[in-house]
Amino acid sequence: MPLPKLSPLQSRLAASLMASIMILLLYLTFLSPQFAYAADVDSIRPEDHNHERLQDMRTWELDIDDLQIRAEGYEAEFLGYDRSIIGRVPTADDPTALINNRVVTTNVEQGQTIPFSFLNASLWGALSPQASGLPSSVRLRTRATEGDFYGDDNTENADTVLLDFQEDEDAEHQHSNPVLQPRQSTSTSTRTLYVTVNVCTQPQAADANLEPPPQLELYISQSEKNKNPGPGQDSNTQQAYSLEGGAAMVAVNASGDVYIGLTGRNLTGNYTGTWNAQIAASIDAPYHSYNSTESNLVLVDSDSGAALLVTNDLTNNNGTIYDEWVNITPPFTMFASKTSDTSMMGLEYSYCGLEKVADIAGTINGGQSTGKVEVSMTTRGEDNNPKQQFYFGGLSPGTSYYGIMAMNGNATALGREGVGGGGQVWKAMTFSTLSGM
Template identity: 35%
Template structure:
């Protein structure tokens, strides 16, 4: 039989339907499998509880009333010792204990334990711990009930309905969160070719299986750790039994495990963020690097929280840094205690070359908002490193847009490389130019005397600013509006913008002479390199001499003090952003006669801010460098990209049809 001939419109409709089906199939196929398992635990058979009269105990029955009806109201039961079944309303101290070899967990208290390969450790979180949170809510909800009752006639925009929903959710939810971190793992005898062995978490809610493990069959959930971290959460009203299994070691691995386990009814005690480093690099030189966290707050008028963060002791952040070739903690990237063990092991190893130290402080530089700061020292030039940021929970202090951190949080792994030459040196926390934080031209005489280098630059800038202030003082700033030089800018704006420009041009941002990228300008090319050769010795053409070698801008530094007092040798400068110059022209009085170079000459003195993957294209106060994140941890990213590509292909097919 001949198939019916479709019209063009019908053909397009058929193609669209087929494409839509393909998108659905691709979406289902690429659904990610997360390492955290979340589900509502099935109620164990013994949790379906009946009174001695065979009546189902209502879920909201008070436990004391049940105890009175079951024991005190039954003389025979009292005479025989008052046996009561494993009711969920009774504390375990009244009805029995877990099996031998099962350790009891306390809500929100971490427990650390050693274990040998091929063995399983067992734990239980008793229902009394789980229900304590509910009882606390019930005790504190009487006032909430009164509030709800008195607001029955309130509109839907008021708190009554929301409070009622909150009360109901608190009464009916017993959420349990279990997190486990590997704190120590076996060590390979030689260079390991396979991944480190990982622990496995087993969970059961049946009293018939109080020791869940690899031999358990039904009713047990298992979660294999990833990078030293395992997590599980569910809703339940029964005891939760946990097994932590250490696998037998394969050939080439020696040692034992230790782990830290925590159960919580509030939130995951320890967490891992696989999508962000929460860290930015300020700059690096040949033997140190400077990093800061993202701003911890967003409101500059939140003075109380700003003060608390700036004064917190000890600083709750930790940064772990390792040379890429020495990184021996593979398999522990998501565990804070595992990272600490990796660092201790690297420092104590007999053949270790680990000399890295990290000075951790708080700063509010550039944005006036608090952030953690890390000065990593003891690095080697032209060397790649791997780093991790972690944070311990601080009561009352929570970074904005984050949930409270009770235990620890670890962020995504990142990599960076130090500079290859010693002509640049990182400076920060200057007394006058407070926003300056990057590598500036330096030389061996200041290699071990950073304070002297900072004072040299900062004193010069302050002296220049004093002269400017004397000139600005001649302008009638505090006068009536009709007499002011501008209704859009004030002398305060002028002083601020001049200071930002001044510090940026007197302290150029320094890069290796071998560096490549937009916005870089050669400096001091008539000075010898570290190996004694002259830059561009291979190019002695007349054209190059006239356009580069003989040009004053390439022969020396922007700031004459650098060549006379510091003598750094050849380097490249990341030019300051041109908008710094535009700002002082806009903000300052015309009688100060500030002007920016014409467009044809501007590219030799200033760079342009441009967004893109190329990194910084010019220097400005507060400039930061995005870190190269460890791509192996972002397990869901390829899935999302695949779905996006598939959808784009389908749309393209439909449009083409």
């Protein structure tokens, strides 16, 4: 069917109508909801000031051979930031940070140094309550060769001091703060840090006639140039100490981070195995302690298979302290071994070591009573002063024994937690059983 022929006026009218319809369609299109806010709301995407920089990077010039495939644990390196800002990736060689009055147990291989640290934040932390379960105190002192820790001005200037402890002659005047009473530094720029070690096990000798293995060595540094003290490091930046009887007590006048190394020597083929040791640091008092001069233990009687021993007088005070000692739950325990048994040699000042190697152990496994040693308080003797007595059997006739008195933890319900929680050990004494019935 042929289209109708329009006049010039009709043609102009049709063209005008078509244009109007097109404009109307465009208008309706832009009113659609998906376009409603496109021009009214700012983008939520933050402005990228590195946009031009990134656009200009010549990424197409990278060679695939230059790319390194990172293993698990890879930490990204961010453009424009160095490691000092985003932090350093920890490594296996980083020191283990010690926490105040918290023991750490570690194995030390022959020829190995285990690194530790006590950081500035812990050094200047709050002091802990000086808890104790004893009516009167014992206090720390230095060995005679180190001077008097309580009054020698020369010692005040020392960075580190070897410690021992003794019974306090004025214990009745110290009742408000019994047991361990080291002096915290009065300086506002330094604090006294007590670093202690107990060896629980040591390498075994191939022959019973051999000497015990060498003691572990303790290294301490306060230098930022020596954060891993140990053998081969600059001696001007560290102090070195050999343990004694499987134990060490060192006092450090510190002002910041303290770095510690615990080293086992390389041994000959005559010794096998590793050391297992406890290490602790405290700003309050030594976590472990020992007395290398006094045994505080006396033999009262023995027969062919049993022995009775007592402590020295625990007080000569006739007041309330006397009554408290008489009525206290016995705080001390005992360890005994034949003098011919060399397994205790090298561990005689270590509480955890004695628990593992003594023939007769009052406690094992960190203070668990074995029931092998019967204990009680007594006032036996001419002076009637309080003492603790120990009775145990299972001994061999005509045999010489070492007897060692010790205290588990700090004699409180806290046990191994808190100040002095590692226990105390006194010097060994000897006693013998009778040969016959």
